[in-house]
Amino acid sequence: MTSSVTTLARRAREASYEISLASRATKDAALHAMADALLAHEPALLEANAEDVSRAEANGTPPNVIDRLRLTGPRLVDMADGLRMVAGLPDPVGEVVRGSTLANGLELRQVRVPFGVIGIIYEARPNVTADAAGICLKSGNAVLLRGSSSAAVSNAAIVDVLRVAAASVGLPEDVIQLVPADSRETVKELMTARGLVDVLIPRGGADLIRSVVEGSTVPVIETGVGNCHVYVDAAADLEKAYAIVLNAKTQRNSVCNAAESLLVHESVAGTFLPKIIAGLQESGVTVHGDVAFRAFDGVVEATEDDYAVEYLAADISAAVVPDIDAAIAHIRRYSSGHTEAIVTEDQRAARRFAAAVDSAAVMINASTRFTDGGEFGFGAEIGISTQKLHARGPMGLPEMTSTKFVITGDGHVR
Amino acid sequence: MTSSVTTLARRAREASYEISLASRATKDAALHAMADALLAHEPALLEANAEDVSRAEANGTPPNVIDRLRLTGPRLVDMADGLRMVAGLPDPVGEVVRGSTLANGLELRQVRVPFGVIGIIYEARPNVTADAAGICLKSGNAVLLRGSSSAAVSNAAIVDVLRVAAASVGLPEDVIQLVPADSRETVKELMTARGLVDVLIPRGGADLIRSVVEGSTVPVIETGVGNCHVYVDAAADLEKAYAIVLNAKTQRNSVCNAAESLLVHESVAGTFLPKIIAGLQESGVTVHGDVAFRAFDGVVEATEDDYAVEYLAADISAAVVPDIDAAIAHIRRYSSGHTEAIVTEDQRAARRFAAAVDSAAVMINASTRFTDGGEFGFGAEIGISTQKLHARGPMGLPEMTSTKFVITGDGHVR
Numbered sequence: 001m002t003s004s005v006t007t008l009a010r011r012a013r014e015a016s017y018e019i020s021l022a023s024r025a026t027k028d029a030a031l032h033a034m035a036d037a038l039l040a041h042e043p044a045l046l047e048a049n050a051e052d053v054s055r056a057e058a059n060g061t062p063p064n065v066i067d068r069l070r071l072t073g074p075r076l077v078d079m080a081d082g083l084r085m086v087a088g089l090p091d092p093v094g095e096v097v098r099g100s101t102l103a104n105g106l107e108l109r110q111v112r113v114p115f116g117v118i119g120i121i122y123e124a125r126p127n128v129t130a131d132a133a134g135i136c137l138k139s140g141n142a143v144l145l146r147g148s149s150s151a152a153v154s155n156a157a158i159v160d161v162l163r164v165a166a167a168s169v170g171l172p173e174d175v176i177q178l179v180p181a182d183s184r185e186t187v188k189e190l191m192t193a194r195g196l197v198d199v200l201i202p203r204g205g206a207d208l209i210r211s212v213v214e215g216s217t218v219p220v221i222e223t224g225v226g227n228c229h230v231y232v233d234a235a236a237d238l239e240k241a242y243a244i245v246l247n248a249k250t251q252r253n254s255v256c257n258a259a260e261s262l263l264v265h266e267s268v269a270g271t272f273l274p275k276i277i278a279g280l281q282e283s284g285v286t287v288h289g290d291v292a293f294r295a296f297d298g299v300v301e302a303t304e305d306d307y308a309v310e311y312l313a314a315d316i317s318a319a320v321v322p323d324i325d326a327a328i329a330h331i332r333r334y335s336s337g338h339t340e341a342i343v344t345e346d347q348r349a350a351r352r353f354a355a356a357v358d359s360a361a362v363m364i365n366a367s368t369r370f371t372d373g374g375e376f377g378f379g380a381e382i383g384i385s386t387q388k389l390h391a392r393g394p395m396g397l398p399e400m401t402s403t404k405f406v407i408t409g410d411g412h413v414r
Numbered sequence: 415m416t417s418s419v420t421t422l423a424r425r426a427r428e429a430s431y432e433i434s435l436a437s438r439a440t441k442d443a444a445l446h447a448m449a450d451a452l453l454a455h456e457p458a459l460l461e462a463n464a465e466d467v468s469r470a471e472a473n474g475t476p477p478n479v480i481d482r483l484r485l486t487g488p489r490l491v492d493m494a495d496g497l498r499m500v501a502g503l504p505d506p507v508g509e510v511v512r513g514s515t516l517a518n519g520l521e522l523r524q525v526r527v528p529f530g531v532i533g534i535i536y537e538a539r540p541n542v543t544a545d546a547a548g549i550c551l552k553s554g555n556a557v558l559l560r561g562s563s564s565a566a567v568s569n570a571a572i573v574d575v576l577r578v579a580a581a582s583v584g585l586p587e588d589v590i591q592l593v594p595a596d597s598r599e600t601v602k603e604l605m606t607a608r609g610l611v612d613v614l615i616p617r618g619g620a621d622l623i624r625s626v627v628e629g630s631t632v633p634v635i636e637t638g639v640g641n642c643h644v645y646v647d648a649a650a651d652l653e654k655a656y657a658i659v660l661n662a663k664t665q666r667n668s669v670c671n672a673a674e675s676l677l678v679h680e681s682v683a684g685t686f687l688p689k690i691i692a693g694l695q696e697s698g699v700t701v702h703g704d705v706a707f708r709a710f711d712g713v714v715e716a717t718e719d720d721y722a723v724e725y726l727a728a729d730i731s732a733a734v735v736p737d738i739d740a741a742i743a744h745i746r747r748y749s750s751g752h753t754e755a756i757v758t759e760d761q762r763a764a765r766r767f768a769a770a771v772d773s774a775a776v777m778i779n780a781s782t783r784f785t786d787g788g789e790f791g792f793g794a795e796i797g798i799s800t801q802k803l804h805a806r807g808p809m810g811l812p813e814m815t816s817t818k819f820v821i822t823g824d825g826h827v828r
Binding site: 020021103108115194213219237239243244350354356360363364365370371375403404409411412413414 | 431434435514516517520524527529530608613627631633634651653654657658660662665764769770772773777778780781783789790791801802803804806807817818819820822823824826827828
C-alpha cells in the first residue's frame with residue numbers, strides 16, 4: 001500500500017529533477033513571483049490564519065504561542081522581503097568546490113549540486129513555511145513541508161499561493177508541497193521515506209528533534225537546541241563581561257543562542273558576582289546558583305537539571321569554577337554543543353578555550369547571541385546545526401547542497 | 415548497567431580530547447612509530463594471523479576470502495607504508511575553511527576540527543585495521559574499530575602494537591581501541607552510542623551497510639555499494655567506448671567502482687554490440703542482456719534483479735536505449751549513486767549527462783574505475799561515500815573532520 005506521504009515524496013522526486021537543472025534566473029523569478037503572490041493574497045491569507053488563531057484561542061493556547069502563530073500585514077511583508085532577499089543571494093548550485101587536472105590528464109571538478117528532496121518538520125510559526133520554501137527552491141531542491149496542525153489552515157493557504165507562483169515561471173508546482181499535519185503518522189512516514197527524501201531538518205523544541213533523530217532512517221540535520229555558556233575568566237575585563245552576560249541572557253531569552261549558564265573564575269567572583277547577580281535580577285532573571293552564588297539574596301539552588309536544561313526563559317544557571325579547565329570540563333558535561341563564550345583579556349586562555357571547547361561556535365569576548373546566519377552574513381538561514389556531520393552552526397544556502405565529482409577524460413582507462 | 419562498548423566509548427571520548435589538540439608533529443611521529451612497530455612485530459603478527467587463517471580454513475571459508483584475511487610480510491610492509499604516507503599528508507585540523515571580518519568588527523573564522531570519536535565497522539581484511547587507525551589518528555580522532563570475528567586474533571594483535579606505538583610518543587593508548595567481535599550485540603551498542611560516538615562508517619557489503627544505516631542512532635556515512643553504469647552514446651568514439659567498457663568491467667571486478675551495467679544508444683548498437691559482447695566474453699564476462707543483446711550468442715536474459723544488483727563478479731547487465739534521456743532514466747531507477755560514465759564526443763550530451771545524473775561521480779570518456787581517493791590525489795581514503803550528506807565520493811582526511819566557528823570580539827553585544 002502506498003501512503004499519501006510516499007505519493008507526495010515521489011512527486012517531489014520528479015519535481016526535483018527539474019528544479020535541480022533550473023537556471024538561477026528562473027529560480028530568482030520564481031522567488032519574486034512568490035513574494036508578489038503573498039502580498040497579492042493578503043486578505044485570503046489573513047483569513048485562513050484567523051481560523052487557526054481562533055481555534056487556538058478556543059483551545060486555551062498561551063498568548064505567546066498565539067502571537068507566534070498570528071499573521072499580520074507587516075509579517076506578510078517580512079515574508080515577501082525574505083523571499084526577495086534569497087533571490088538576491090548567489091546560487092550555490094554549480095559552484096566548483098575544488099578542481100584539478102590529474103597527472104594522467106583527467107580533469108577533476110567537485111561541483112555543488114542540490115540534495116534533491118528536503119523534508120522540513122517544524123512548529124507553530126507559519127512564516128517558516130515561506131522561508132523554508134524559498135531557501136530550498138533557491139538551492140535547487142524540492143521541499144516537503146510538515147508544519148504543526150495548529151497552523152494547518154495558514155500553511156495550506158501559503159503553500160497554495162507559493163505553488164501557483166512557482167508554476168507561473170515554468171517550474172513544477174510540486175517543488176513545494178505541504179505534508180498533512182492531521183496525524184503523527186505523516187511525520188513517521190517522512191522519517192522512513194529513505195531513497196525518496198534525501199535529508200530531514202527538524203526545527204523546534206528538544207523533544208521534536210530527539211524523536212526525529214531517533215526514529216528516522218532518512219539522514220537528519222539536527223538544529224537548534226542551545227544550552228549556551230558564558231565563562232568569565234580570571235583575566236576578564238569585568239565591564240565587558242557584565243555587558244556580554246546581560247546581553248546573552250536578556251536581549252531575547254526565547255532563542256537558541258541565548259545564554260543559559262554562567263561560569264565565573266573564583267579569582268574574580270568576589271568582585272563580579274554581586275554586580276552580575278544584581279544586573280540579572282534587575283532584568284527579571286532568576287539566578288539558579290551553586291553555593292557561592294547562593295551567598296547572595298534571591299539566588300535559588302541550581303540542581304543537576306538546571307545545568308543541563310535549555311531554559312528559553314528568564315532563568316540562568318550559575319557556578320564558580322576554580323580554573324579554566326574546570327569551566328571546560330563543565331561545558332563538556334552539560335553543553336548541547338551550540339555556542340559557548342569566554343570573556344578574557346588573556347590570549348593564552350582565549351586560545352585554550354577556543355581549541356578545547358567543542359561547540360558549533362566559540363565566542364571570544366562577544367555575546368552568544370551572535371551565532372546567527374544573518375549576523376554571520378549568510379543572508380538566509382534554515383536553522384543552526386548542532387551536529388558535526390555535513391553542517392555545523394548557522395546553515396545558509398551552500399549547506400542545503402551536496403556535491404558531485406565530474407571527471408572528464410578522452411578515453412582514459414586504468 | 416554499563417556495557418563494555420559504552421566503557422570503551424567513554425575512554426575514546428576522553429582520549430579524543432587529547433588527540434584533538436595534538437600537534438601535527440606528534441601525530442606524524444605516532445604514525446611513523448606505528449609503521450616501525452608493525453614491521454618490528456612481524457613474527458607475532460603473522461603468528462596471530464595464522465590462527466585466524468587456520469580457523470577459517472577449518473570452517474570451509476572460500477579461498478578468495480581467506481586470501482583477503484591473510485597477512486604476509488609484503489602486506490605488512492604495505493600497511494607500514496600506508497601509515498607513513500598518511501604522515502606525509504597535510505593535517506586537515508586547524509585549516510580555516512572560511513573567514514571574514516563582519517561589519518561590526520567581529521572576526522569570524524570557520525576552522526576544521528576533528529569529529530571526536532569515529533566508529534568503523536568492517537569486514538575480513540586486517541589491513542583495514544591499520545589503515546583506518548592511521549587516518550583517524552591523523553585527522554585528530556579517536557577510533558573504535560569493530561572488525562569481523564574471522565579476523566579477531568589478527569586485529570587484536572595489530573591494535574595492541576599500534577596502541578603501544580601511539581603511547582610511545584605521548585598520546586593516550588585509547589585513541590585506538592578494538593571493539594570485541596564476539597557478538598552482534600557489540601555492533602548494536604556502537605550504533606546506539608549516541609553522544610559518545612560522533613560518526614559511524616560501515617565498510618563492507620550492501621547488507622552490512624543497510625543494517626547499520628537502519629539501526630543506528632549515531633550519524634552514519636554510507637560507503638561503497640556501486641552499481642555503476644557505462645552509457646555509450648550515439649556520438650561515442652566506439653574505440654574509446656570499447657576500451658572503457660572492458661576496463662571498467664574487467665580490470666578488477668570485485669571492487670565498488672567496477673562497471674555492473676552497460677547501456678548502448680540504439681543508433682550505434684548495430685556496430686558496437688558484436689564487438690563489445692565478443693570482447694567481454696573473451697575476458698570471461700557473462701553478459702545479461704535485453705532482447706537486443708540476446709540476439710548474440712551466449713548472452714543470457716537480464717531480469718529486473720540483474721539491473722539492480724552489484725555483481726562484484728564477471729557479470730554485466732546490458733540494454734539498448736532509444737536516447738540519452740532513456741539512459742538517464744534507467745540510471746535514476748537502478749543506480750546506487752556511486753559512479754556512472756558516458757562515452758561521447760558530443761559536448762551537449764556530455765553536459766546533459768553530467769548535470770542530470772545524480773551520482774557521487776560522473777565520468778565523461780573515462781573508466782568508472784577512476785573513482786578512488788588515490789586516483790583523485792587524496793593520498794589516503796577511508797572509503798567512498800554514496801550518501802549526499804557531509805561527504806560524497808572518495809573520502810580523504812578532510813572528510814574525517816567537522817568544523818567550528820571561532821568568533822573574536824572586544825566586548826561585542828547585540
